[in-house]
Structures are given as structure tokens and as C-alpha cells.
Amino acid sequence: MGTTQKNHLCQVCAKPSEQTICPACEAKIRGEILDEKGKVEKAGHTETTRH
Numbered sequence: 001m002g003t004t005q006k007n008h009l010c011q012v013c014a015k016p017s018e019q020t021i022c023p024a025c026e027a028k029i030r031g032e033i034l035d036e037k038g039k040v041e042k043a044g045h046t047e048t049t050r051h
């Protein structure tokens with residue numbers, strides 16, 4: 001196996017990372033997704049509570 005272990009670059013911040021997306025960016029992306037999800041959940045929950 002002639003695998004050339006070159007430095008991978010994060011697809012988000014373009015910094016050397018072993019993964020396609022470095023842990024820092026992955027956490028950020030996950031946080032954004034969770035935040036968006038939380039907004040929707042919160043909005044729905046508020047409506048249900050008010051109703």
C-alpha cells in the first residue's frame with residue numbers, strides 16, 4: 001500500500017487536520033445545527049405552551 005500520508009486540510013478553515021473537518025470546526029458546525037434545531041424546537045414549544 002503506497003499510501004501517501006500527506007497533511008490533510010480542514011475543509012472549513014483550511015488548517016492542517018487529520019480529519020476532513022477539524023474537531024474545532026466540527027464542533028462549530030454541530031453547534032450551529034443544534035442552535036437552529038433548538039430555535040425551531042423552542043418556537044414550537046412556546047407555541048404549544050401558549051396554546
Ligand SMILES: [Zn+2]
Nearest residue numbers: 010013022025
Ligand atoms: Zn477547521
